[in-house]
Amino acid sequence: MASAKQTKEDANLKGTLIMVMILGVIILVFWFGIYGLFLSR
């Protein structure tokens, strides 16, 4: 938990960004992988 003093401005969201991007890339790879399978069969 961020301390009450910490404002949104200096919240460190770097880890969150990395995690969100990893999940996003996994979703994109699976989506296009499955769509590619659909197109190729």
Next chain:
Amino acid sequence: MHLHKYEKVWLVFGLGSLALFLIIIGFAAFWKGTHPQSHIETIDPQNVEANEAFQPENLGLTEVAEGKYVVNMVASAFNYDFGKEEDGSATKTIRVPKGSTVLFQITSKDVVHGFQVAGTNVNMMVEPGHISRFEAVMKNNGEFTVVCNEYCGIGHHLMFGTVEVY
């Protein structure tokens, strides 16, 4: 409202992906004709022969034009009726050349069945009272097993056939 700059990054990324998926699906549905297999076209399941396509002599594979085929089938517990061979025995294998466009038309006389040509995109539910249609281009060579993928009763596992693309 103040947004952290990273929040803006993932919002744009998330909304952008959503928009991209919707555009591709919209293109497939409206320009490429990808749609559900049932067209709300009804048929009397007690009397499927009333429809020309499902009369016994019209079952099975018919070439309607160069490279275009129609396959009429009737599913019932626990069999797919693919018509008859010249010697009078029941057809179990549908043979089509590679690259041909095949329209599969099927209906059920009794309960809900499935019609899946495993390894291809041909996969439909077969409901009594409805006609299911799926047109596919057979792009790949091989022998594909047709399976019933809706549990239809004690002999469910005995419902199968073959589509051979040569």
